[in-house]
Amino acid sequence: MKKKVAVIGAGASGLMAASIASRSCDVTIFEKQKKIGRKLLATGNGRCNISNVNISPDRYHGGNKDFVAKVFERFGLLQTEDFFRDLGVPFIEEEEGKLFPASLQSSTIIKFFEYELIKNSVDIKLHRRIDKIIPLRSGFKVITAGMEEFVFDSVIIACGSCAYPQLGAAKNVYDLVASLGHSIVEPFPSITPINIKLKSLHKLQGIKWDCRLRVLYDNRAIAESYGEVLFTAYGISGPASLKISRWVNEISLKGEHSFIEFDFFPELSVEELQSLLAVVTADPQKSIGFSLLGILKERMPDTLLACGGFDPLNKNFEVTKDLQKIAQLLKGFIAPVGKCRGFDEAVVAAGGVAVDEVNPLTMESRIIKNLYLTGEILDIDGDSGGFNLQFAWSTGAIAGMSQ
C-alpha cells in the first residue's frame, strides 16, 4: 500500500510538495480557501516573480543562513528551473535577475500545478481548514474546522504565514504548529511601506525619486538600498523602501528608534553636487527654491530646504558655504522612522517556526517524526525579488521528495 500523505495548505510550497510526493504516495491536499494558490496568483502583480538568478543564503534573514544554504544545496535554483520546465513553464529573466514564467502570468503556474495534481490522483480538498493535528502512535489524525477526521502516515504543514490576511493568511497557523510542540519566533511584517515621523516630508506625497536609503540605528548604518522611492501621505513606499523595511520594522517593534538617511543624488559626490548647484543657482534673481527646480521635482526643493532649515525664498545665499550645506542635506537627509505598518501591507512575515527544530535536508520536524514544515511558516524571510517563492519551492520540493 502507498504511504498516505497530507499536505496542509495549497499555496506555493504545498503545491510543490504535493506534486512531488504524489509521484510515489497517496496524497491529500487540504486548502481552507475556495481555490488553490490564492496568494500565488497575486505574486509579482499577477506576473509571479518566481525566483531570482542571484539566489544565495545572503538574501535571507531570520533563523540561520546555514539552514538556507543546506536547503539550496539539496534543491536550488537549477532544480527549480528543471522542475518548472518539466511542468511546461520555462523562465524568463528581467531586471535585477528576477525570473518570471514565460507567460508572465501567475495563473499559468496554478493551472499547471492543478493539472499535475489531478494527473497524479491527488485528492484536493478545498474549503477545509485544518484546526488540529494529533500525532498517533503511528501517523496522525488530521481534523478540519468542520470536525471531519482523516488519518495519514505523514503530514506536511505548508500553511504560510500571517502576512496579507486579505488573501487568507491568519495568525492561527502558528497555533497549529505550536500545539505540536514547536517554538515560534514572534512574527513581524516585512517588505512593507515605512512610516516617517517627519510630517513635512509627507508633502512630497505622490513623488517618485531614485534614492540611496540607509537605515541608521545605534549610530551606525545597518542596512541600505538603492532604487525608486515613492513618497506617500505617511512616509515612503516603492522598491527601495520595501528592501529596508525588515530592519526598521524589527527595531520599532522592539520599542526602539531608527532613522532613514536619504541620498537624493547617489550618483554624485557632495563636491559634484555642489558644483551642479552652483550652475543651477547662477541667476541671482531666482530664489534658491525656484533654482533647485532645475534638478528636483516640484515640491521637493521647498520641502527639503525647509526641513533642512533653509529659506526656499532666499536669493542672497552664500555660494560656497550655503551650497555646500545644501549639497550635504540632499546627500544625507535624515528622517525618523515611525510605527511599523501592519501585516495587511506585508509581502511576507519575518519570524515563524524556529528552524533549529527542522532538518533542512528533509524538512522533517526534529520534534515529531513524519511531520514536515515548509515555506513561509518557517523563521526565514527573503528579500523581495523572487527570493521568498524560491524558498517555498525548495522547501516544498524537499518535503515532497522525503516522503
Ligand SMILES: Cc1cc2nc3c(=O)[nH]c(=O)nc-3n(C[C@H](O)[C@H](O)[C@H](O)COP(=O)(O)OP(=O)(O)OC[C@H]3O[C@@H](n4cnc5c(N)ncnc54)[C@H](O)[C@@H]3O)c2cc1C
Ligand atoms: C501581494 C504579494 C505578492 C507577492 N509577490 C511575490 C513575488 O512576486 N515573488 C516572491 O518570491 N514572493 C512573493 N510574495 C511572497 C510569497 O507569495 C510567499 O512567500 C509564498 O507564497 C509562501 O509560500 P507558502 O507555501 O509558505 O504559503 P502560501 O503561498 O501563503 O500558502 C499557504 C496556504 O495555506 C492555506 N492555509 C493556511 N492555513 C491553513 C489551514 N489551517 N488549513 C488549510 N489550509 C490552510 C492558505 O489559505 C494558503 O493557500 C508575495 C506575497 C504577497 C502577499
